[in-house]
Amino acid sequence: MSTRTLELDLSTPGVDSEGRPIRVPLGVRAGASEDELGGEHMLVNIGPQHPATHGVLRLVVELDGEVVLRVIPHIGYLHSGFEKLGEYRHYNQIVPLTDRTDYLSPMANNVCLALAVEKLMGLEITERCQVLRVIACEMSRVISHLVWLGTTGIDLGAFTPFLWSFQERERIYDLQEAWTGARLTTSLTRVGGMMADVPEGWTDGLRDYCRTFPKTLTEVDTMFTRNAIWIGRTQGVGVMSAEDAINYSLSGPMLRASGVAYDVRKDCPYLGYETYDFDVPVGEHGDIYDRYRVRLEEMWQSVRILEQALDRLEKLKGAPVNVSDPRVILPPKHRAMSDMEAMIYHFKQVMEGVSTPVGEAYLGVENPKGELGYYFVSDGTAKPVRWRIRPPSFLNLAALPKLCEGVLLSDVIAINASIDIVMGEIDR
């Protein structure tokens, strides 16, 4: 039998004249010929409602015994049409939509949106705003990686680190709530600034977190890094070479675990990341274990960045957060209620939105899952012609069939967990 072909002509229904589906030959790999065992291939459906698929992902797995011949992912169960909705909204009204894409790191998405629109407008933000956004991004990285750590541990049978990581995550959620008023739907940024500065005494909470959180990281390190079961399940499983990782457009920890030292924060810096002192961990084997090591180390590095950012914030006490352009930033409420000019600006912004010049801009940021990119095309109005989300976990998940070639069924669960997907972002 030849290799499989899937050249369905989409203009035709894909059925023959009798109405039977056009037959797709099974993919028979070298060495596994039919007459060897004469067994039939089995089709296993995992999901969309299955805890190990981390959301509403559906995997159809073709098995020869316990060996996976191929995996067909099906996505779209959480499709919300965010990109389409964005075309009908003012730029600041898109911020709440970004919360709901990668809902494990909403603040980082908010930051990316604001940065992309500011790039489109050529707007320079204030220094204090930059530092606040760095804090938001790194807090998001920590909570997102903690969810990954906990859920992957559960998938591989380790329950305790799940409780540890969710406990620590809860502390960041408390800080997030104190800052933005919401645990998930943070909507933190605005074009040209922030929704709010951090409240009084908030930085002490984050300092305390930076001081005590590494203890948990050390505990996780002790629990996993030299654990025989963990190593057995993760080393050499789901390997991606550096060349393939680039060719498959992987990004974030997935790319770096394969040995490609590419981090948007270092290679295409934004928010002044080039002025912070931190390292980018890079793996060498490209397997699940390296992805774990990379993510664990990234949390250490995030704590380093957070500490530096807190020091800077201290120095910038009292400095303005928002740009002073009244066409971009809403005037303070008391002025809008007492000053005619401020009221007009308030009215125009709420009714007409912030308009951008004709043009287009792509801006990528290093999100916990990988490179999140927002691509805006503007025709000069206050609503984008096109808002494209470059979803990191969409592209990372697209490599799943490649990663799962010839592994065991139980490894599919481990590999899928190691990709760190979030369906809100994949389906958008």
Add this chain to the structure above:
Amino acid sequence: MTASTASLSPSVAALREKFGAAITRHAVSCGDTIVHVSNERAHEALAWLRDEPTQRFDYLTDLTAVEYRDVERALEVVYQLRSIERKADLRVKIELDKTAPLVVDSVVDLWKGADWLEREVYDMFGVRFRGHPDLRRILMWDTYAEGHPLRKDFPLRGHFSRAEQTRQALSANPEAQYSLEELSIAEAYEELPADMRERLRRGERGDVG
């Protein structure tokens, strides 16, 4: 879009030299360089950009499409390219006349990452990619018949009325939602409910053309 030469990528000059008239125009917007390539030679130009030692755009950051509110304006397929080692970016665009069939050459043979991205552009805009190994809908379901949601002539609420959408949702047999690919593997066609077989026979494949 104002074309300034301040931050123009040197790749543009190299492309113009190599491909001449196939490079229809270029621009710089917000510091990003944009090159328009004619559809006929786009695949060749993209392959050259990937393999040429002085270019080395080995990473496909993103692939998407843009349709403008101006109905006269062409639909654009957009490639965001990046060279990991040179740390350079380039945006390549192909303009498609909307009155003709929307077909471009697939770049899955150059970048594997393009597989799902092209499926998404097909799903959302109806652009077909010649040579794509498995071009079918990705976010919407196989039998989705309302069209391509990100097109400007697609209303925000969809083409069908809410009543029709509800009727279809209620009358759908969720058990029958298996792709043709899975059906042929499982050879479960005979076990399908009669209505699904009937739909397959009628050729309901979600293309309103």
